[in-house]
Amino acid sequence: MPVIQTKTKLKKELNNLSNKLDLGLVPTMGALHMGHASLIKKAVDQNENVVVSIFVNPTQFNNKEDLDKYPKTIDTDIQLISAISDKIIVFTPAVSEIYPDTIVPKTYDFEGLDKVMEGEFRDDHFNGVGTIVEELLNVVQPSKAYFGEKDFQQLRIIQKLTEIQHIPVEIIGCEIVREDHGLAMSSRNERLSKNIRQKAAFIYETLKTAKNKFGTENALNLKDWVIDQFENNHDFQLEYFDITDVETLTPIKNKINNVKYRAFIAVYVEDVRLIDNIALN
Ligand code: PAF
Numbered sequence: 001m002p003v004i005q006t007k008t009k010l011k012k013e014l015n016n017l018s019n020k021l022d023l024g025l026v027p028t029m030g031a032l033h034m035g036h037a038s039l040i041k042k043a044v045d046q047n048e049n050v051v052v053s054i055f056v057n058p059t060q061f062n063n064k065e066d067l068d069k070y071p072k073t074i075d076t077d078i079q080l081i082s083a084i085s086d087k088i089i090v091f092t093p094a095v096s097e098i099y100p101d102t103i104v105p106k107t108y109d110f111e112g113l114d115k116v117m118e119g120e121f122r123d124d125h126f127n128g129v130g131t132i133v134e135e136l137l138n139v140v141q142p143s144k145a146y147f148g149e150k151d152f153q154q155l156r157i158i159q160k161l162t163e164i165q166h167i168p169v170e171i172i173g174c175e176i177v178r179e180d181h182g183l184a185m186s187s188r189n190e191r192l193s194k195n196i197r198q199k200a201a202f203i204y205e206t207l208k209t210a211k212n213k214f215g216t217e218n219a220l221n222l223k224d225w226v227i228d229q230f231e232n233n234h235d236f237q238l239e240y241f242d243i244t245d246v247e248t249l250t251p252i253k254n255k256i257n258n259v260k261y262r263a264f265i266a267v268y269v270e271d272v273r274l275i276d277n278i279a280l281n
Contacts, residue, residue: 001086003078007139010051010091014140022048025142025169027133030054031071031187032080035177039146042174044085051140052081053091055098059105060128066273071187091140098135105131108164113157113249117242117264118275129154130161137167144170148177150184152262152277153249176276178204184276191272199235200274203267206230207278210241210263214280219243219252230267239266239273243280 004010024047026039043050061067105127114126147155155173177185182204230238243252246260261280
């Protein structure tokens, strides 16, 4: 399986493909788990050729400690990818390859999608995500690119990025993959103690109950109910719970017919920050 470090070599490899127009890209930051495996399998099913990138992008971390602690498991990542298909091209650039001069993100106007939820709590995070995803899309020029719905706000922002930068690619959102007890898969789950990892099922249980209540309850009361649940469970600190429409990510005031809503949550557990979301209707 080709594992390539530079853009020049990657472009050469891609030029040699017989069908360059049928190319899927799965951008990752490594520490791959079954959630990533499901994105990669989908890309392999839908495309003749697939590139998986592994790059821990410094400009999307607003906290240096979080960046330093980000797990790096390149050997097992490569094993996981080659077990899916050894035809996949793996791109693992160094930071200097992506940011040759200064390690700063570009600035985008995401029309407000980046100002709520994750954007409110993580300065410049989405500018960093936009910078690396735009670079990868430009270098690889895939026909399709795959992103998980666990980062639903990121998915919407990447759709917006391709619109405002006129990048001709189909962005495919993939359903959240969960551990057996319901916790959304994340590389950060590895940092939880065994006991708390089990207890963290509480996050998805709360989202599911919120979904059931959404049919009959006022959204503001529902938010208060979620806040209460977390105030009564001292293992978890709720950072935010928001219900927004899926297009603009604007927090709901009154439910409007035919508008699709989603609930989003961010929680600290043992100093690890976890996010999750659920479609409400
Ligand atoms: O979701 C991620 O892992 C990252 O934000 C991404 C899309 C690979 C960009 O670094």
